[in-house]
Amino acid sequence: MRKFTQQEIREIIRTAQLLAPQFTGDQYQKLVQMQQEMADSEFIEAAWGVYQLQQEYGIPCSETPGKYVQLLKDTAEAESRLSRLKEQRKIEGEKLDQMVKAVRQVKEERHRGEKELELFRRQSEDEKKRLKEELEHTMQEAQVNRDDVAIAIKLKAEVESHRLDLELTLGLFEEFAGDEDATRHLAEAVAEYGSQLEAREVLRKQNEALRVEEEKRQENLAELRTECQRDQEVLSQLRTDLAEQERLRRFWQRFKGTSQILEYLARWDQVIPMRCNWFFCGARFLVDQGPSSFRTKLTCPCCGLGLVYYDDEAFTTLGLSYRTPIKIELGE
Amino acid sequence: MTIIRKHIETFEEAIALAFRETQLEGMKPEVSRLFAAMLDTISRQEVKKLVTSAVRNQYGKDAEWDISNWWQVAVPLPRYEARGLPSLIVETRAYSVASVEVTRGWGRRSWHIALVEPLGKPRMTLLPLCFLQALLDGNEDRYRIVGKDGRWTLREVAGLKQPLRLHDDFVNQLHHVFRLEPVADWLDDFGSRGHSLVPLVVGSLLGLMHRGDSASVPIEQQAYSREMLIDIITGMGYGVARAQRVLERAEPELRAGMTLEEATRIVLKHISEEV
Numbered sequence: 001m002r003k004f005t006q007q008e009i010r011e012i013i014r015t016a017q018l019l020a021p022q023f024t025g026d027q028y029q030k031l032v033q034m035q036q037e038m039a040d041s042e043f044i045e046a047a048w049g050v051y052q053l054q055q056e057y058g059i060p061c062s063e064t065p066g067k068y069v070q071l072l073k074d075t076a077e078a079e080s081r082l083s084r085l086k087e088q089r090k091i092e093g094e095k096l097d098q099m100v101k102a103v104r105q106v107k108e109e110r111h112r113g114e115k116e117l118e119l120f121r122r123q124s125e126d127e128k129k130r131l132k133e134e135l136e137h138t139m140q141e142a143q144v145n146r147d148d149v150a151i152a153i154k155l156k157a158e159v160e161s162h163r164l165d166l167e168l169t170l171g172l173f174e175e176f177a178g179d180e181d182a183t184r185h186l187a188e189a190v191a192e193y194g195s196q197l198e199a200r201e202v203l204r205k206q207n208e209a210l211r212v213e214e215e216k217r218q219e220n221l222a223e224l225r226t227e228c229q230r231d232q233e234v235l236s237q238l239r240t241d242l243a244e245q246e247r248l249r250r251f252w253q254r255f256k257g258t259s260q261i262l263e264y265l266a267r268w269d270q271v272i273p274m275r276c277n278w279f280f281c282g283a284r285f286l287v288d289q290g291p292s293s294f295r296t297k298l299t300c301p302c303c304g305l306g307l308v309y310y311d312d313e314a315f316t317t318l319g320l321s322y323r324t325p326i327k328i329e330l331g332e
Numbered sequence: 333m334t335i336i337r338k339h340i341e342t343f344e345e346a347i348a349l350a351f352r353e354t355q356l357e358g359m360k361p362e363v364s365r366l367f368a369a370m371l372d373t374i375s376r377q378e379v380k381k382l383v384t385s386a387v388r389n390q391y392g393k394d395a396e397w398d399i400s401n402w403w404q405v406a407v408p409l410p411r412y413e414a415r416g417l418p419s420l421i422v423e424t425r426a427y428s429v430a431s432v433e434v435t436r437g438w439g440r441r442s443w444h445i446a447l448v449e450p451l452g453k454p455r456m457t458l459l460p461l462c463f464l465q466a467l468l469d470g471n472e473d474r475y476r477i478v479g480k481d482g483r484w485t486l487r488e489v490a491g492l493k494q495p496l497r498l499h500d501d502f503v504n505q506l507h508h509v510f511r512l513e514p515v516a517d518w519l520d521d522f523g524s525r526g527h528s529l530v531p532l533v534v535g536s537l538l539g540l541m542h543r544g545d546s547a548s549v550p551i552e553q554q555a556y557s558r559e560m561l562i563d564i565i566t567g568m569g570y571g572v573a574r575a576q577r578v579l580e581r582a583e584p585e586l587r588a589g590m591t592l593e594e595a596t597r598i599v600l601k602h603i604s605e606e607v
Contacts, residue, residue, distance in 0.1 A: 002516045008531040014588055015535025019418070020542035021555045021591070028538070 358523035394437030
């Protein structure tokens with residue numbers, strides 16, 4: 001905002017007074033102050049509040065402070081009520097959430113139960129179907145039909161009406177059906193054991209005892225077989241040791257005379273087989289060159305001629321590398 | 333016609349050249365844009381004629397030239413008038429600023445020049461301060477529209493012999509300006525000349541604002557004006573010429589801010605001396 005100088009202000013007031021004689025310097029200052037206050041947003045807000053009070057509630061400016069205090073109280077009360085309501089809403093909201101969760105859980109459980117029930121129903125249907133098929137198949141295999149089954153049921157009822165066990169009855173039929181001399185066998189069994197049933201029981205026990213005895217015998221036989229196998233392994237080891245001892249003995253007998261020579265040669269740094277190529281000599285000998293470098297120009301220790309060369313035959317026979325000095329190393 | 337060896341490309345540069353031509357200080361381009369609406373538009377042919385004359389005078393008949401661009405610039409010069417209805421009178425001079433590329437007929441080299449030429453007579457725009465006050469208050473509609481000529485509107489303003497004729501664009505822009513800045517700042521945009529008018533215009537506007545309250549003030553206690561004193565003297569049966577002579581004699585004793593009663597006493601004394 002532009003600031004006027006004192007001179008400009010005087011000129012403004014004087015010019016204004018030409019048109020409005022009652023215009024004074026105080027009015028000008030008030031106007032300037034008002035302009036400054038208009039630039040202040042808080043002042044505008046306050047003035048707007050007073051204006052709204054007057055327009056909306058018909059409260060005159062003089063009653064504004066009292067009304068303002070009352071409104072402040074009302075606002076505080078409303079805010080506290082609002083906070084209470086918010087808290088209540090929060091609690092209710094939490095309750096509602098819990099309820100929704102519970103309902104959701106119940107729904108899920110119900111859904112799961114329905115699924116399980118459906119699954120069970122399908123399984124039972126499958127099982128029923130399978131049993132039916134199995135029954136059909138069994139009946140086909142057994143070459144029976146529903147009439148036969150009905151007869152069997154009737155037969156079972158008949159047998160039970162005579163206070164007999166169906167299994168036992170069938171066992172007796174099985175026993176005596178193919179026996180042409182069933183009457184005689186039955187008489188013998190009765191004579192020996194008192195009844196056919198007791199005879200069967202005695203025989204069953206005897207069979208059981210025999211079976212136990214047979215099992216024990218089989219166990220002993222297995223133990224004996226294991227022991228025999230172990231002894232055979234020991235025997236095989238002893239035979240191997242004996243063969244090795246024999247081989248060593250023969251080796252000792254053969255090389256015990258030359259062991260001194262080998263011990264002596266082992267002390268050489270290197271052994272080189274050499275040969276005299278003179279026609280009338282042909283001597284063979286071993287050379288230890290010693291620490292000095294090897295020399296091929298040697299003289300024969302027998303004829304004294306210098307026709308000495310490597311003994312290639314010795315290298316080949318001993319399977320050594322061609323013309324490489326030999327180092328003899330003995331074992332422990 | 334002024335020729336400046338410079339290449340100008342924008343309207344702002346053209347405005348600056350026109351302001352330099354009139355040797356104005358501190359004037360802002362915004363006021364030139366505002367008063368441009370009050371000018372009659374000139375045609376390219378007129379500009380071409382002006383440029384042809386200027387280039388031939390300066391560079392000879394064999395010079396060739398081409399107008400790159402041209403602008404019409406308004407240079408407003410405000411003054412305050414308190415006689416009768418207090419008003420702001422703006423004398424708007426129009427300048428043609430052309431950017432021209434010149435080549436001599438026998439050469440290949442070319443260069444740019446700027447031609448600044450005043451156009452016609454200045455246009456006088458009368459802005460009664462009561463109308464400015466109405467614009468500031470946003471109730472300029474209280475002035476009855478008595479005529480419309482294209483984009484020009486004639487309003488009847490009490491105290492003016494002729495209806496006030498203003499371009500609609502000018503009024504709209506002025507209305508927009510007053511929403512953004514106070515009158516004092518707007519006058520400062522005119523430079524030093526506008527700055528000197530600020531106290532008078534602001535004082536008059538304040539007086540107009542509070543004039544409604546002056547009804548309660550007795551007329552003898554109101555500040556005198558020359559017109560009031562002439563009315564009083566002629567009302568006594570003297571002629572206007574005599575009344576003016578009396579005022580000339582009383583002038584050394586009269587001062588601004590004096591009440592009508594005090595001024596009348598002095599005038600009466602001089603009438604008796606005149607008789």
